[in-house]
Amino acid sequence: MAVNIVKEKTLSQVGLVKLGATKEEGGTRAVTYTIGGDAALPFHHFEGKIANRPIVAMEVQDIEPNWPGTVKKHFEGVLDKPGEWAKKCVDEYGADAIYVRLEGAHPDGADKSPEDCVAVVKEVLGAVGVPLIVTGCEIEEKDNEVLVAVAEACTGENLLIGFAEQENYKSLTAACMVHKHNIIARSPLDINICKQLNILITEMNLAHDRIIIDPSIGGLGYGIEYAYSIMERARLGALQGDKMLSMPILCTVGKEAWRAKEASASEEEYPAWGEEEERGILWESSTASALLQAGGSIFLMRHPKAVSLIKNNIEQLMKDNSY
Amino acid sequence: MGLTGLEIYKQLPKKNCGECGPPTCLAFAMALANGKAQLSTCPYVSDEAKANLESASAPPIALVKAGDGDNQVEMGDETELFRHDKKFYHETSVGFKVSDSLNEEELEAKAKEIEDLVFERVGLQYKVQFVAVVNDSQDAETFKKAVAKVAANTSVTPMLVSEDPAALEGALDVAADKKPLIYAATADNYEKMTELAKGKGCPLVVKAEGLEALAELVEKVVALGHKQLVLDSGQTEASKIVGDLVQMRRQAIKKKFRPFGYPSIVFTTEEDPLAEITQAITYVSKYASIIILNTTKKAHVLPLLAWRQNLYTDPQVPIQVEQKLHEVGEVNEDSPVYLTTNFSLTYYSVQGEVESTKIPSYILSVDTDGTSVLTAYAAGKYEAEKIAEVMKKVGLDDKVKHRNMIIPGYVAVLKGKLEEASGWNVIVGPREASGIVAFAKSQFS
Numbered sequence: 001m002a003v004n005i006v007k008e009k010t011l012s013q014v015g016l017v018k019l020g021a022t023k024e025e026g027g028t029r030a031v032t033y034t035i036g037g038d039a040a041l042p043f044h045h046f047e048g049k050i051a052n053r054p055i056v057a058m059e060v061q062d063i064e065p066n067w068p069g070t071v072k073k074h075f076e077g078v079l080d081k082p083g084e085w086a087k088k089c090v091d092e093y094g095a096d097a098i099y100v101r102l103e104g105a106h107p108d109g110a111d112k113s114p115e116d117c118v119a120v121v122k123e124v125l126g127a128v129g130v131p132l133i134v135t136g137c138e139i140e141e142k143d144n145e146v147l148v149a150v151a152e153a154c155t156g157e158n159l160l161i162g163f164a165e166q167e168n169y170k171s172l173t174a175a176c177m178v179h180k181h182n183i184i185a186r187s188p189l190d191i192n193i194c195k196q197l198n199i200l201i202t203e204m205n206l207a208h209d210r211i212i213i214d215p216s217i218g219g220l221g222y223g224i225e226y227a228y229s230i231m232e233r234a235r236l237g238a239l240q241g242d243k244m245l246s247m248p249i250l251c252t253v254g255k256e257a258w259r260a261k262e263a264s265a266s267e268e269e270y271p272a273w274g275e276e277e278e279r280g281i282l283w284e285s286s287t288a289s290a291l292l293q294a295g296g297s298i299f300l301m302r303h304p305k306a307v308s309l310i311k312n313n314i315e316q317l318m319k320d321n322s323y
Numbered sequence: 324m325g326l327t328g329l330e331i332y333k334q335l336p337k338k339n340c341g342e343c344g345p346p347t348c349l350a351f352a353m354a355l356a357n358g359k360a361q362l363s364t365c366p367y368v369s370d371e372a373k374a375n376l377e378s379a380s381a382p383p384i385a386l387v388k389a390g391d392g393d394n395q396v397e398m399g400d401e402t403e404l405f406r407h408d409k410k411f412y413h414e415t416s417v418g419f420k421v422s423d424s425l426n427e428e429e430l431e432a433k434a435k436e437i438e439d440l441v442f443e444r445v446g447l448q449y450k451v452q453f454v455a456v457v458n459d460s461q462d463a464e465t466f467k468k469a470v471a472k473v474a475a476n477t478s479v480t481p482m483l484v485s486e487d488p489a490a491l492e493g494a495l496d497v498a499a500d501k502k503p504l505i506y507a508a509t510a511d512n513y514e515k516m517t518e519l520a521k522g523k524g525c526p527l528v529v530k531a532e533g534l535e536a537l538a539e540l541v542e543k544v545v546a547l548g549h550k551q552l553v554l555d556s557g558q559t560e561a562s563k564i565v566g567d568l569v570q571m572r573r574q575a576i577k578k579k580f581r582p583f584g585y586p587s588i589v590f591t592t593e594e595d596p597l598a599e600i601t602q603a604i605t606y607v608s609k610y611a612s613i614i615i616l617n618t619t620k621k622a623h624v625l626p627l628l629a630w631r632q633n634l635y636t637d638p639q640v641p642i643q644v645e646q647k648l649h650e651v652g653e654v655n656e657d658s659p660v661y662l663t664t665n666f667s668l669t670y671y672s673v674q675g676e677v678e679s680t681k682i683p684s685y686i687l688s689v690d691t692d693g694t695s696v697l698t699a700y701a702a703g704k705y706e707a708e709k710i711a712e713v714m715k716k717v718g719l720d721d722k723v724k725h726r727n728m729i730i731p732g733y734v735a736v737l738k739g740k741l742e743e744a745s746g747w748n749v750i751v752g753p754r755e756a757s758g759i760v761a762f763a764k765s766q767f768s
Contacts, residue, residue, distance in 0.1 A: 003580075223668050224630075290607075312598055
């Protein structure tokens, strides 16, 4: 019997979103990216064009992060200097983009003012030439002040800002519209809410190509399979023409992977789990590698070795496999 | 992809004799379609119809078995392309390469290292499936000795890697009772390999370069009468391996293309062990039935086995823990008591953090049908009366002398009612498990 290659017919493709803006485009970025555009399931080059490779953004915070020592040691000396920290991520560790997490804005923590937060984002913009992804401290009222201030101060930079949620999307959507940024629409592991939120945001007239989906992933071992299936369903929906599920997907890999006990428990405490740092690195890279197969386009990560592993994984998978 | 009742009915004698049990042939056909009856109970079905029905109802991907006893490995028998459509059934088997060029001590050490790759996490046990002895020496006698040495030092099922039938024959002399997986039948050796595998009742990998050549070779092997097969399309680039794995799975399930209706095997190609595992994660995601690795370090293997377990979880059945009062550490009558649900993920997140507080504690997991705190509350499965009842049932009053129950922050609203229903003082804990350590520090130090 002759082998007949089975190619699925698709009616549509994943949407395109552009991150960052060059001088000519009104920003200051040396590099910009176009994300999404897949016309097939992830890395199924044999049945549709995979136009753009997924990208990896490394996380930088405005306060010293509460990360395990095995991660922090790679940023020694720069953890209190967001600009230098970001530069190290890009120059030494090959980050495609920088993810600025304004954890210091938290009212129960450093409670930084919106002006201080803007200054941090500006510092990072000045230090690196790659696009920025910016999120707040995840306290609604405070984020609405901080993120709106960041959006305004960085007009034209074409940032990716989050998180918009079903109960709190209006002020961020408005700010992104007025100041020309992209928005992260976060839904709580629920494909219906995911779709609904995209509808709500587009109804406010923010363009379809300015939205990125955050499905709220779980880390390896802690519910990752729920996100995996939701992402697969969203991709299948996008390919069948469902515009409101077709936005590129972002995965908060670093945060979720390093929360797991397995990522940072010492070998003394759990000898049966083996060496601590390599286990942690793999916990993060495995979370990312799994979600790459479900259709992730933007990966927010922490450990430099995990970043290099996943970039290598992406490079290998971007090679053509047509028959 | 079974037949419908009507399709089956067409093949039946239509006598409506009722001797099979159901009163009519149509009812019998319906029962067959639902897997609730056996065709053999019909005394009048023709041989031709029997053959048609059997081949049509064969699973799209054959179930293939290797190993014996407790270490038996089952592969294949998959019916889905996406886990959300139903579930994936047989977890990817993980194996490790061991060269027959190692000396005796090294072989023994390696075998023991592989034997030791058993992990406990979140109440589950993760195991590995194959030890792949590779005939690097190209010498039959050396191979045989190495296989014997490895088999004597681990209970993990052997996979015999040699394309030399003579070397394999020798190795089978010492390992056939373990039902090893034989690797591999190629265009050059398939007749002898098939004879060996068939003779010893062992599964056989069929290997060829590319899908076309592979399908051809599989048909030749099947024609020789062996059907316990595993497929290797001979690719070495990750991207092409993904392509072939997807094609084989699709063609078997959607087109019922028989030559690809068997489990698949892949080898990692990255040298850096961390890159190797990251690559293997891709193959687990994309249907590989067996993955053969080089690294045998615990820290490397655990994340891979965790992903395998996650992916093969039944999406319709949340993993649950028992409803009971769990003890963390050396508890006593002053130990704190935490309340959670019986959803495995929720429970083990809480348990891990409670363990990290270094304060011996009780955790009460209330049966919420395996749902998380918020979901359970929204569905009315986490009511004050029910929780109070469980508290009584597990005899909490006699376990501790204090009367303080720590509840999840997300259900702070339960405080008043639960205090009323249980007579206990309710302390609202953090919303997320990750807040437990800080919470315990402020409460109990």
